Amino acid sequence: MADVQLMGLVNATLQAATLLFIAALGELITEKSGVLNLGVEGMISIGAVTGFITAINTENIFLAITMGIFSASLFASLHAFVTVVLKQDQTVSGLTLTILGLSLSSLLGKKYVGRKLVTKIDSIVDISEPDTLLEVLLNQSIIFYIAIVLMFTVTYILKYTLYGRRLEAVGEDSRAADSMGLKVNKTQFIATCVGGAFAGLSGVYLTLSYVPYWTDNMTSGRGWIALALVIFGGWKPYRTAIGALIFGLLEALVPRLQTYSFEISPYLLKITPYLITLFVLVILTIYKDGKTGSPGNIGKTFFRENR
């Protein structure tokens, strides 16, 4: 009996972590190029609603996933346009992107609240109560495995390929990179759109697998957690994944703690993940004495002729 409970916890953890990790990984790529995109929450939302609407109307999951990724990426390009091309403030643009994204997706999704999906993203093997690790792993959807592949791929690209090193150079010191002949604007624009694509995938996973339905404010702050995870992970994919697992565990624990007979109000429990993230973030910043690994140029606008 305990095994099923434990495995149920692991199962839920992996799913929650997948959701958070994909969005965080996307933001990591964006930030590595020097762009801060606070619009993650909005982008996930756009991807989620677009994917859901496509799935309801076409019953084609593949198309739904593609639409979700594409729409979020397009949405991210608005931020890229305003901050990279028009050189406006990144913090303001990102926050507004979130507000626009949330309200736009609520507007679009109004008619679809409560609708039931005919097809959704299924598990590899459908197991209702997995009680071994293997069964838990098989019970994950393909998105989980995509996330793992993405983690290794992104790590490899950043560390060992010329593209990845150049991306990091742009984010670390845009002026030096520009002098080397690297295309700063193009790199930042693409990195922002890629980040959007990842957020879109996360959103699609949310409405077509994790939840799976659509209501207002479905993202419930996960985009902000993804942002915190990037810092938590020191801008390294592996560590970000660990952070996602920790947070996923906390999210999975909340509805389950009553079965472990804890006398805590479920409402207070819901706060604990945020408290812990806050705590860990502060400890990390103090411990690292400022050398958190953030890209040198993050948040700064690049204009070649600045004297």
Next chain:
Amino acid sequence: MNQIILETKQISKSFGKVQALNNIDFYLYKGKIHGLLGENGAGKTSLMNVLSGVYQPEKGSIYINGEKQVRLTPDASLNLGIGMVHQEFRLIEDFSIKDNLTLSKTNIYIKDFKKAYDKYSKIFSLSAESNSPVSELSVGEKQKIEIMKLIFSNSNIMLLDEPTAVLTPQETDQLKLSLDNLSQEDGKTIVLITHKLNEIKQFTEKIFVMKNGEMIAKDLKTKAVSHKTLVNLMVGEITSSKVNKDNPKGEVKLRIENILHKKTESDLNILEDVTLSIKSGEILGIAGVSGNGQVELANIISGIEQNFNGNIFINDIDVSIKGVRARKELNLSYVPENRLGVGLAPGVSVLDNSAIKEYSAASYGPHLLKNKLLEHLNLLIQEFSIKVPDPKAEVSTLSGGNMQKILMGRELISNPEVIIASQPTRGLDVRAVEAIHSLIIHQRDNGTAVMLFSEDLDELFKLSDRIIVLYEGKIIKEFDIDKASRQNVGLAMAGVHE
């Protein structure tokens, strides 16, 4: 025959109301070392930035090997073989040497990096591992990497902006040998940008002179042209004043003893056992290559840096454990090397910046008396001939010279007892430099004790009564001005002492 490898016609570029370049015609001969001479602000760096693609000209055309270039961006420029070493290095500090050398798109040593690195390290006498981070290198070493970067990117035309500003005299000689080697053996075309006459003479074969954004002399033969001609071309009528060194000296105003300062994480001593004193009416020059503890020493004496051991006395009053306020009250003034960032607050208006020392006097309880601040600013403007078009505008909209004048004016108006001046004339044109120098001399004659940090040996020799050389945080040698020479000071700067 001398082949022209690069040519510009009628290049113009303006920044707001300032015309930085005005119809510039310029050309380079293949394989020769050229000099671009002009005082600070003449437009030399702007022209080089146009050639390397950083600035886009508003008018004019550029020809490389006879072919007209449509649009020159940094990567297009690199592809054409033009490489530039900027005055403020463009190296990625946290990345390794190897990364900095190989990430460029025109990198030619992809496969045989190790061989090339070993070869050129020898030529430039560089002894660092290729995977060590650039941040660990000294200033002179970083410059070598910058030049190596050009070689690795296959640049045939090398533009070097004020390369000797950060080198000791001995390193400068070494640089000349390396450049000669590159020009004669490898056929590289080199442009040396400088405002120093002796360097133009020492390094180059052909000279071009710029003034006020215009090219006023082209293709002069270095061997044939005289010092005097060049000076007249560069600055016109202004001649550098000679400083009277018969100044009377009085009591000791500043005394520091056994200063010890460590870097927080490591055990490295940034400053060790620094002891010195300055008398009233005396100028003590501190020589040294950048990065040997000058900034930290200045910050400690001024009170900004409180983390140190040792004692500091102003007029025999111990201020060692006290902060900036105590120094202010004892009338110590500080002109920091970091003009915009420490001395002046960026993003803040000229008016606010000018009031940094005076604002408590210009307040009535919690209320700020703005008209008093304006009065104070106008006083500074008049006393020091500063051009301030709009007091409410952000301070960085002023020219470099005017920013420095606001900074110095603000510090000098109170007729201080002690002045710490760090690189006070860096980047300023001759007129401004003269003005700053006379300000310093004027204060000296009023009885102020002056501590002058400068990388410019000419300036140090001109103004100082004594020269101290700082090397790796220690005072390695002290000279009386009549016993000092470029030779022995230069050796001390490089760490050589008997």
Next chain:
Amino acid sequence: MSRYILVKKASIHDLSTFYSFLIGLIISITVGSIILLIQDQDPLDIFSLMLKLSVGSIDSLSSSLNKAIPLILAGLGIAIMNTVKLWNIGAEGQMFLGAIIVNLVYINTDFGSPSLHIFVLLISGFVGGSICMLFPAITKVMFGVNEIITTLLTNYIIIGFTVYLINGPWKDLNSLNFPVAAYVGEEVFLPTVFGRLSIGFIICILCTFGTYYLIDKSVLGYEMRITGGSRMTAIYAGINAKQKTFIAMLIGGGFAGLAGAIELLGQTHRVSTGISQGFGYTAIIVAAITGMRPIGIFIVGSLFGVLTIGGSVIQTVGVSSYIADIIQATTLFGALIALFFFTYQIKEVKDG
């Protein structure tokens, strides 16, 4: 063949922020109209209806201005924090904690005179907002922890705590399955003028002038400005940079807390999730659009209040209330795009 290059302008026109805002407004109304047209609605009809229902009568105008109060106050707090170059993303949470502290003080105190009681409660709201800022402020000043993330996460913690309170210890047993706290007594309802206009709006006007004075004419404002420009310059000026940063953050939080108090005592009359619905974030837009100018924040905040009421009443004809949010966000994007053209110039290159 002509080429074009991008050049930064020498000086920015003084009114560029204002003009950018107007252009942004035009763009957003256009976008809003397109959205309405797609939904088979007539933009002219809808917008005039929105106007009529939001400013057409004294009552509706009052409701609109009441809705503007939290936007203005939180916006002012954000502008104050901007002097030390920091962002306050936590206005949401600060409003809630302000309301919580008000309720706490209300439950535990008794004052003879209602005016005194209200006064004390409003102060408690301010204090509540400041308390909410304590953790981000201390960690920022002592360790340099990113205030964007700390204020943001604090939002979720406080809002979650509010949900706990109204479902637990403060649950109103009379409210039949609706999680809210009990009403506060009528004696501490905020008085109104002109019928419905809460005196909270008068407080807004006072705070606007107060903020303007603080930022522009006070010594503290000067010291905060220097600190925001460069910490080292502040240290050299003898200014305690850490202290000024701390003060700016606490005041910024306090304003948002005050907004929460006014919302509680003036509108909802009890602690609930209705204390704020995203106003903390919209306030950031308001502050940014006006270039952090107090008077501008007052005007734009009022305008956005009108928009929000317009958006909520338009639901009666089947238009989503989110149209207001979309218009607000698009206004900012439009303003940012317009600001680009005020800051940069596209020049044509002539051949030499």
